[in-house]
Amino acid sequence: MVVAIDGPAGVGKSTVAHWVADTFDFFNLNSGAFYRAMAVKVLDAGVNARDENDVITAAESAELDIIGGRLYLDGIDVEDRLRTDQVDQWSSIISTIIPVRHIVNRHLRRIAGTISLVAEGRDMTTVVFPDAEVKIYLEADPLVRARRRFQQGTSSRSLEEIENSIRERDHRDRNKKEGSLLIAADAVVLDTSTLTLAQVYEKVSGLINSYL
Ligand code: DC
Numbered sequence: 001m002v003v004a005i006d007g008p009a010g011v012g013k014s015t016v017a018h019w020v021a022d023t024f025d026f027f028n029l030n031s032g033a034f035y036r037a038m039a040v041k042v043l044d045a046g047v048n049a050r051d052e053n054d055v056i057t058a059a060e061s062a063e064l065d066i067i068g069g070r071l072y073l074d075g076i077d078v079e080d081r082l083r084t085d086q087v088d089q090w091s092s093i094i095s096t097i098i099p100v101r102h103i104v105n106r107h108l109r110r111i112a113g114t115i116s117l118v119a120e121g122r123d124m125t126t127v128v129f130p131d132a133e134v135k136i137y138l139e140a141d142p143l144v145r146a147r148r149r150f151q152q153g154t155s156s157r158s159l160e161e162i163e164n165s166i167r168e169r170d171h172r173d174r175n176k177k178e179g180s181l182l183i184a185a186d187a188v189v190l191d192t193s194t195l196t197l198a199q200v201y202e203k204v205s206g207l208i209n210s211y212l
Contacts, residue, residue: 010145031121
């Protein structure tokens, strides 16, 4: 069974997907982490994120694996390098490059195999797992998302800078030639600006239970 969850940056997808995966003992596939690991690969290779051909070459040679719930790039655990401001920005830029999306999608489908999973990202419900049994789209006001990110204390930026960066990433996410952020016709839409993440979790769990 596949539970696919999409939505913009900072909407609470990862938290909800993690809780749901724990509850139902499903594999948690965080597709954003794969774009982030590709950004780390590009950074370490000394390639400029806007040099498409060099980015594609670097992405092609990246070996990605999940071991013990942590993401490994070329045999090294990079989980602790994925959430910096620079990786936020670079992963957003390189995710607009179509061949990079195809490379990431290949990794996602290989790792997903035939196990039950919760897959979250931008195009899980539409492109990567269009036959998912449960599809959810989470949304929230950009300012609410920026406040949440600010309160996490993991960014060195001001609230206003975070909000601007979120709006910039939303714009890129919604204007991709492929894998753009869209609401699948058969997705259940939940607005997390007016719900706590615990309430979102309850609703998503309810949808899975009614399917099971
Ligand atoms: O969900 P996230 O913020 O960790 O994702 C990091 C970047 O990767 C984000 O800027 C958008 C991109 N992304 C994507 O293009 N498609 C996905 N399925 C998941 C993430």
